[in-house]
Amino acid sequence: MNEEQRAQLRGEKVGFIFQSFMLVQSLTALENIMLPAEIAGLDNASQLGQEILEKVGLGHRGDHYPNQLSGGEQQRVAIARAFITKPKILFADEPTGNLDAANSGKIEQLLFDLNRDSHTTLVLVTHDNELAKHCQRQLLMNAGELSEVTASDKKTDPIDVLAPTESQAG
Numbered sequence: 001m002n003e004e005q006r007a008q009l010r011g012e013k014v015g016f017i018f019q020s021f022m023l024v025q026s027l028t029a030l031e032n033i034m035l036p037a038e039i040a041g042l043d044n045a046s047q048l049g050q051e052i053l054e055k056v057g058l059g060h061r062g063d064h065y066p067n068q069l070s071g072g073e074q075q076r077v078a079i080a081r082a083f084i085t086k087p088k089i090l091f092a093d094e095p096t097g098n099l100d101a102a103n104s105g106k107i108e109q110l111l112f113d114l115n116r117d118s119h120t121t122l123v124l125v126t127h128d129n130e131l132a133k134h135c136q137r138q139l140l141m142n143a144g145e146l147s148e149v150t151a152s153d154k155k156t157d158p159i160d161v162l163a164p165t166e167s168q169a170g
Helices: 003-013 029-039 045-055 071-083 101-118 129-133 158-162
Strands: 014-017 089-093 121-125 139-142 145-148
Touching: 003 014, 014 071, 029 045, 029 071, 045 071, 071 089, 071 101, 101 121
Parallel strands: 014 089, 089 121
Antiparallel strands: 139 145
């Protein structure tokens, strides 16, 4: 697969939500959301953008620029932008990392609702144990080693899983 084919695959099948939102400051919320759809050549980018803007509760804020939006609103725009092309897989880097508890819960619910409705595989990178508990499968990265978190591990804090017990240490 050459670089152009990889870029096309990413554009059509993969979505990203960045911790720092990565919104284009010179574009409105609606334009930011529409951007991937336009790049993908979708004829109805404006309609799709408005629909998903409504879904994330920002239908009335579509003409606002990122600097006119709160952190929670910017994150919802970033999530809407990631879902507009209905990617098969979506990578989300600390999607609630920059938010307060109230907004974090709302974003979390929105993320999983869109995930379910779009039939998208969601890959979350998070330090938030509460967010991780909502995932169907959890993997833990420790010192470069990736391991599956088992059902019994999920009953405890993943940090506790990392610490050896006395019988394991001795």
